[in-house]
Amino acid sequence: MHKSQSRLLLGTVGAIHNGSHRLLAFGAGIIIALLAWYPGSYPITLLALPALWSRLPNRVAAFTLWTTYYLVGARDIPVVCERFFVGHQELSAGMAVTQGTAFWLLQAAVLALPWTILKPERTASGFSYACRASLATLIVTAPPLGIIGWLSPIHVAGTLYPGWRITGMSLGLAALCTASVRSRESATWVTCATVLAGLSLYAHWQEPHRSPPTRWFSVDTTLGRFDQSSYQSIYAQTLQLQSIVRRSFADGASVVILPEEIAGLWRPAMKLWWHADIDRMRAAGQTLVLGMDLTVKASPLRYTDSTVITGAERGRLDSRQPVPVALWRPGGRISAIRGDINQPYVMIAGHRAAMSLCFEDLLWWPHWRTLLDKPDVIVSQSNGWFDSDLALANIQRQSIEAVARLAGAPLLRATNR
Incomplete structure (x- = not known):
């Protein structure tokens, strides 16, 4: 009886623990989407996505984080479908909203899938986390999945390294990978983070003035x-x-x-x-x-x-x-x-x-x-x-x-x- 009660207690604690992580992932996905995109305009917060993704205990929590982020960021899809298809007299309002809602849910699940599948075990090395974060970012940004590759975390590159084009894109990807590494006490992680931050400051210091052609x-x-x-x-x-x-x-x-x-x-x-x-x-x-x-x-x-x-x-x-x-x-x-x-x-x-x-x-x-x-x-x-x-x-x-x-x-x- 004592062992049975212990197992029940451990199971209950584990369920609460997993539930709290899913709730955290759900809330974080909402907050990051709103801070990075409208009504916020702070793309730097996109670094929090791989940072949280790597620290969540399982794939269900990771899926929750990313689907919530994509659902909130693309929240207008049902309304847009209703206006577009009804405006062109192709669908009734009810059918258009139903179709739009299906697209809205499907796009979030599809874009979250690479991050879910590629999430490593908690005991994996920092290098493994970085490689998987890089691969997931590229998958959701480039075709074929990139055909609907909106809200990609690679947008952080424009904020961190303005004017640096392909070099800035590569460094932005490196920043996402660095954020995904769980162990932050190592000298390697500190060096990478310091170099990336220093390069970002330098990029902003030399950011060119951009003015369109006259007239x-x-x-x-x-x-x-x-x-x-x-x-x-x-x-x-x-x-x-x-x-x-x-x-x-x-x-x-x-x-x-x-x-x-x-x-x-x-x-x-x-x-x-x-x-x-x-x-x-x-x-x-x-x-x-x-x-x-x-x-x-x-x-x-x-x-x-x-x-x-x-x-x-x-x-x-x-x-x-x-x-x-x-x-x-x-x-x-x-x-x-x-x-x-x-x-x-x-x-x-x-x-x-x-x-x-x-x-x-x-x-x-x-x-x-x-x-x-x-x-x-x-x-x-x-x-x-x-x-x-x-x-x-x-x-x-x-x-x-x-x-x-x-x-x-x-x-x-x-x-x-």
């Missing part, structure tokens, strides 16, 4: 969802866009940047409607950067989510990762297709511009070139008519700002609400 205007619009159901509505919005562009050039702009997909699907009629304006821009040495969809195949409809440079300059860049499910639907009746990841910088008024089209703002891998070869400017175009009042819009802005800061390049953003 470049990025224009935020409030045109809402583009109704493309009739030529009358298409023509009406085209006239609105032309009026915005003319006013911007009249105010002294030499380059005007409009939001992503703001012109909708480019049709032969639109080429005629824009012909006179483009001729005037070309004659005046003015350049327009315009977001639109370009047809690749009529049936089934395949198109590119593109930015087109016209007027005094000509160029084009296609989105390397349109929004999954919303725009990118492989096998669907209508789908955007992915652009080549090796597309070079576009030249705009003599400057090399790295483009970021909407969903790409949240990811790292489409911007690999900025880590190797500094652009003159980063141009972000977004069409957030369905999320402009939500946390997602601010998190998207924070994400692309982290990319620009690590690249050491000025950022210009044009958004539509």
Whole structure:
């Protein structure tokens, strides 16, 4: 009887112990997500994720930490799905919310899985913890899982090592690995932490001043969802866009940047409607950067989510990762297709511009070139008519700002609400 009671007591204590760790992981995931992202803006707190992950006693607690972090950071997915699919009359409100909730839960579980599987035993060496933390970070940041690689802890690199590009990315990864090491008393850990902190201070001390090219205007619009159901509505919005562009050039702009997909699907009629304006821009040495969809195949409809440079300059860049499910639907009746990841910088008024089209703002891998070869400017175009009042819009802005800061390049953003 005595042994039975002892086992029961130990089992109860163990259950309470595990439960307290899961509750701690749950609370920490919420706090870190809110501090690192909107409404907070302290990406340095992302270092707490691997630090806590390594100290939690089991994989269930680790899974709790990471799923909670991703659930809170991506909390707007159900609302965004409801607004987007109902706005396009593709789903009823109930179906859209149900689908959005399923996506919300699934993305958190999928992104937490590498951290759960790779969590080592508590007796593992510090080197093992560091290697596994590094591998998990890379898995959730790079494709294929990186296709939904938002909220990656590697965003801490832009805060720690601004302007250091690939070196800063590597050091940011090293900082995450160092934070994951359980034994902090060793001379090796102290040396690594001291060197990384010293390099971060030096990076901030020499951080370059970033100012965009003069007379470049990025224009935020409030045109809402583009109704493309009739030529009358298409023509009406085209006239609105032309009026915005003319006013911007009249105010002294030499380059005007409009939001992503703001012109909708480019049709032969639109080429005629824009012909006179483009001729005037070309004659005046003015350049327009315009977001639109370009047809690749009529049936089934395949198109590119593109930015087109016209007027005094000509160029084009296609989105390397349109929004999954919303725009990118492989096998669907209508789908955007992915652009080549090796597309070079576009030249705009003599400057090399790295483009970021909407969903790409949240990811790292489409911007690999900025880590190797500094652009003159980063141009972000977004069409957030369905999320402009939500946390997602601010998190998207924070994400692309982290990319620009690590690249050491000025950022210009044009958004539509």
